[in-house]
Amino acid sequence: MPDDTPDLRNRIRFAAIRGTLWMLRCLPYRWRVPASGWIVSRIVAPLVGWRKRIRANLARIRPDLPRAEVERLTRAVPDNFGRTMAELFSPEEFVPIACATPFEGPGLAALDAARAEGRPVILVSGHFGNYDVIRAGVIHRGFSVGGIYRPMNIRQFNEIYVETISKIGTPLFSRGRRGMAEMMRFLKGGGTLAVLIDQRLRNGAPLDFFGHPAYTALSFAELALKYDAVLIPCYGIRQPDGLSFRAVFEAPVPHTTPEDMTQALNDSLEAQVRAHMGQWLWFHNRWKEIKKPRQAPEAAKEA
Structure with a gap:
């Protein structure tokens, strides 16, 4: 559920998001979408560790990829995500x-x-x-x-x-x-x-x-x-x-x-x-192992 607590961290996050959205809305749509992709790819992704996650996922799933292709994807994946966010927040032009x-x-x-x-x-x-x-x-x-x-x-x-x-x-x-x-x-x-x-x-x-x-x-x-x-x-x-x-x-x-x-x-x-x-969210940890709750001995016997 959304966090209803008006703590300082959430206020700062919301102010940053709202400010970025306002700035992007000042641009024409044909510039807004690539600008959002650039911001997420070049600024946000390195700050929040997405590039590291992309490299780790690709090393696990596609170890055959050349290094240059991996580095291209560390930029292309967050760029697509940034473009998508700009499009979703621009329904008048996107629809x-x-x-x-x-x-x-x-x-x-x-x-x-x-x-x-x-x-x-x-x-x-x-x-x-x-x-x-x-x-x-x-x-x-x-x-x-x-x-x-x-x-x-x-x-x-x-x-x-x-x-x-x-x-x-x-x-x-x-x-x-x-x-x-x-x-x-x-x-x-x-x-x-x-x-x-x-x-x-x-x-x-x-x-x-x-x-x-x-x-x-x-x-x-x-x-x-x-x-x-x-x-x-x-x-x-x-x-x-x-x-x-x-x-x-x-x-x-x-x-x-x-x-x-x-x-x-x-x-x-x-x-x-x-x-x-x-075009896929390679920074999502899709393959992370999920630890299931351990079954009680009584329940295990009944099963």
Whole structure:
């Protein structure tokens, strides 16, 4: 939950964030987005240790990469993240670009067929490219699309964040018991849900991602099975100009078991990341081992 305590640290953080956003808003959009990428890549990333995390993850997952490519990615990854943040906080300019983005891929026919049949849809992406290109573009095509968000730790910033992403589209569901209940009702009613699959969760399954176990939520596959929802991997891929995108909708994942379906989603995301290495959040510690609580001896005997 967002931190309601008005301590000095949070006030300073919020003032810095608000000041940076105000400064960027003074720039035209075509300059604002690359400027935000530059600030995050050249200033923020070294200060908060993202470059070190990127190098560590790449050394573990892609030890074959040349040193020059690793160093390029230490700049490209936070640059993409900075651009994405500028876009999300510029809905007036970003949404028309997302709506004009060409859609492609076999998942499009499945998406339209589901709407005609009144079936719910779960659009699955990752922290890759700009994932909200998908949400904004599908809304533009006449779908009711719900999104899930994780509340920010700083309450004042969370209020601005939710207000801003609401301009891209609603409804929005906060992670937590109440938000999940609302999301399930929305999906059961035939809604379309846009979600991200690449967050590490304590209660997730240790599925494969780049040849290493990564704790991944099975809940979206379980919801697809429960509500007969079409499960479509999709991606907003940033183009070389840094401002435009391709929206790719892959073939729906067949309904089998939650584990197999979720592994298929991981495999899909991995393939996209391999093709566009600088567009995924390599500073996220996706493969960190999660220590499960030790089972009491009595519970172990009963099991």
